[in-house]
Amino acid sequence: MAAKLQDVAQLAGVSPATVSRYLNKQNVVAIETGKRIRAAIEELGYIPNLMAGGLASSKSRLIAVQIPFLSNSIFEVTIEAMVAELEAADMNVILGLTGPGDERSDRFMRAALSRKVDAIIITGEVGRETQALLRSSNTTVLQIWDTPPDPIDLVVGINHYRIGEEIARFLARRGYQRPHIAVATGARSAMRRDGFAAAWKMLSSIPVTETLIEIPSHFAHARRIFAEIRRLPQPPDAIVCGSDLLATGLLVEAQTAGVRVPDEIAIVGFGNSTIASEMRPTITSIDIDGALLAREAIRMIRQRVAGETIANPQIDIGFRLIARESA
Incomplete structure (x- = not known):
């Protein structure tokens, strides 16, 4: 026994x-x-x-982390840093890979709540019913990578709409005139796309063209995107990608077709992955400090578990646009 x-x-x-x-x-x-x-x-x-x-009155020392995808994920650095910090604080992590949509994510949230976890860290989208359930619980809920207008509890993230605006201003300053957006159909990508379109409308009368792909994006999507671009009546002179993975694929497609980057077409990625600085030409990208995001997230959780008051429950860690050879 x-x-x-x-x-x-x-x-x-x-x-x-x-x-x-x-x-x-x-x-x-x-x-x-x-x-x-x-x-x-x-x-x-x-x-x-x-x-x-x-x-029965003790803390469970369990932290549930929800993430849509792990392979080719921009969350990888952040998740690894958070897990290391949590384990150092004698906490155990339950990782839920929930995929796109709300159904699997909602099931994971309910399972986490039933196990009396000390906190739930959310990187994806959550349905309305589950949001209401999380708000009514006594569990700490931390949303990361977003700055939602109506947060459930705590937030450590970035403003994706502003990222789109900054990319538009960057391309305009560099003299590009016909941008094309290539992003996945997720909520964060949509915010960056909307921010870009709104800022570009203020800067130019030339409309923005776009290609939307399903979640999760894959390297192979670049071939389809590049083929669509080549069929446009007026080819773009810059492509704004939803990830460095797509940007890398498009760079390979352009080089294979004999299209010079950035002389004939510029490419901008997102995530500042290692490959962005190692490709030739190197890829202009948006850098998010995943390690900083993780540290701020763990600091908040530790404060909440200790019963301390959190002075600023919503933190925007900001971003950097790193200009490299591709644009």
């Missing part, structure tokens, strides 16, 4: 309450006592049930 807390206490020669205190916060127990308890736990193979008995 599985070992119980009482078994650990008996083997260590202490009371069950002392074992509970050790499991909740090890530094409140004498060092030698802690060593005996740890040895008993290891000998018996005891796994504490943090939601039962004397530990």
Whole structure:
């Protein structure tokens, strides 16, 4: 049979309450006592049930992280940094890969709430019913990568609409006249597209052309996008991509077709991935400090778990446009 807390206490020669205190916060127990308890736990193979008995009032030390996709994801650096920080703080991570849409995401949120996690970190979209459920719960909810107008709880993100505006102004300053937008159909891409279109309308009378692709975007999408661009009556002189992956694919397609970058067509990516600075020509991109985002997110969670007041519950970490050879 599985070992119980009482078994650990008996083997260590202490009371069950002392074992509970050790499991909740090890530094409140004498060092030698802690060593005996740890040895008993290891000998018996005891796994504490943090939601039962004397530990019912303790924190679960579980953090749920929702992410739509992991492969070719701009969230990769942020997620890795957050997991490392959380593990260093003696917290465990439940990672939910939910894909596009609300259904799987909503199921993951409900599962996380049922397990009494200390916090839920959200990188994707959440349905209205689940938003209401999260708001009515006592669980800390942290939305990252966005600055939503009506946040559920805490926010550490960036303004994607402003990113689109900045790219439009950048291209106009560089003298480009016929931009083409190539983005996926996600909410963040739509905000950048809208910001770009609105800013470009103020800068030029030439309309913006666009190609929309399904989520998640793949390297192979670049071939379809480039083919569409070549069929346009007036070819663009700049392509604004929803990711560095697309930008890299389009750069390869242009070079294969003998189209010079940036002399004949400029390319702008998003995410400032490693490959953006290693391609030839190097790719102009938008840089988001994923490590900073992770640190701010963990700081907020630690404050909330400790019962401290968070002075600024919505943080915009900003972005940088890094001009390289492709534009």
